[in-house]
Amino acid sequence: MTDPILVTGATGNTGAPVVAGLRERGLRARAASRHPDPADADAVVFDWSDDATFAPALTDVRAVYLVAPTGAADPVPMVRPFLEQATARGIRRVVLLSSSAVERGEPGLGEIHDLVAGLFAEATVLRPSWFMQNFVGDHPLARSIRETREIVTATGDGRLAFIDAADIAAVAVEALTAPEPVSEELVLTGPESLSYAEAAAIASEILGEPVRHVDVSTAELTQRLVAAGYPADFAGMLATLDERIRAGEQDFVTPAVRDVAGRTPTSLRHFLAEH
Ligand SMILES: NC(=O)c1ccc[n+]([C@@H]2O[C@H](COP(=O)([O-])OP(=O)(O)OC[C@H]3O[C@@H](n4cnc5c(N)ncnc54)[C@H](OP(=O)(O)O)[C@@H]3O)[C@@H](O)[C@H]2O)c1
Incomplete structure (x- = not known):
């Protein structure tokens, strides 16, 4: 089997269907959150506020689905060290969940957008409504x-x-697995x-x-x-x-879900x- 893809926010609205979508394709998904499913052998404890959980989550992964810490007005101090560890391990592909309302460089998710685009050769930023x-x-x-x-x-x-978060997840699965990066930035509606x-x-x-x-x-x-x-x-x-x-x-409405994931x-x- 190939190396796993790390899915953060794995118990959440988009993370859970990303894990499911990867596994439906026969791929390994490492499901990371503070409350991993004990019945899932590929689930790990991951807490943005505990950097000791970063290394076990990142071991041997080939790509990362990134859901930044929710509820934090300034998630950058938690996310930056995680991304630095990921690049140090040679991970090239990261798919970040941001927002249609947050432009690259704006405080919070926009700063993480900047970080991901700067650090990873194959970065895709999803900006859903x-x-x-x-x-x-x-x-x-x-x-x-x-x-x-x-x-x-x-x-x-x-x-x-x-x-629907399931439509975002379908795009994320494509972005994580396509042989070539699908796009640097996708606004999804x-x-x-x-x-x-x-x-x-x-x-x-x-x-x-x-x-x-x-x-x-x-x-x-x-x-x-x-x-x-x-x-x-x-x-x-x-x-x-x-x-x-x-x-x-x-x-506005964009065609990105249909174009990238091939679904209505x-x-x-x-x-x-x-x-
Ligand atoms: N809701 C919207 O309309 C909307 C629109 C555009 C963009 N977004 C963006 O989408 C993202 C997800 O939002 P959501 O409301 O749908 O949340 P969600 O993904 O349903 O839930 C958050 C996920 O993150 C995990 N998590 C939370 N705090 C964590 C921590 N400290 N360490 C590790 N994992 C943690 C949670 O799992 P555990 O509790 O198991 O740790 C859960 O899996 C946010 O960045 C949000 O800005 C949301």
Whole structure:
């Protein structure tokens, strides 16, 4: 068998389907997170805040899927030493999960984008739009739909093309395994651009109950995210990204999921009906 591909964030929205997708191809995926599945012989304990976990995770790997530490406003001090160890081991290919809303060089994920592009000969940075998974599970948006039938954002009428994390993972698997690097940077979206009011209307139809969009200021959204348990600096950073949607900057659709992974990206209606 070939050397494994290291998947960080392996229990998360994109990491879990990346692990599954690699294994479906008969490849070894080393699933790294703080809570590895004890039943998975190829899972390892990996903690961004404990650099002693880096070397065992990186041993013998040929490529890395990189999900930066979530919840940290400044992930660079944790990620830089990990990437330096990876280059020192001769790893050439890294696929970074960033965001459509974060340009190369901007604080946080944008700085990691810069680092990865500078350190690795075969770097691909995935820049997806907002995940459909935010509408389900434990995300504050999902909790708010369940508890109050409200979607609270600071986006106004701004539109964005929500994407299913499974579509991101399908692109990531291609980027990790293609004989030649697929691209330096891929902006990934779902199939249609929607406002949160339109997304609420779709959720209403599927639930059979009204769900409404509530537009608040960035400051109020920050307070709500802090109340939901996010660290204040990270909550502020997340809420500020909504301003980019409000300004119309995220109102676009790209063909990258179809072009790279050869699949039709999932629509929000289909995703919500399935979940
Ligand atoms: N949600 C969106 O709409 C959206 C849009 C664009 C980009 N993104 C980006 O996508 C990334 C993933 O976000 P997500 O919300 O979908 O999260 P996620 O991938 O579902 O969850 C985070 C993953 O990271 C692991 N993790 C968290 N803290 C860790 C630590 N200290 N050390 C090691 N592993 C750790 C978690 O596993 P354990 O708990 O087992 O450690 C989990 O597997 C973020 O960088 C985010 O900025 C998100």
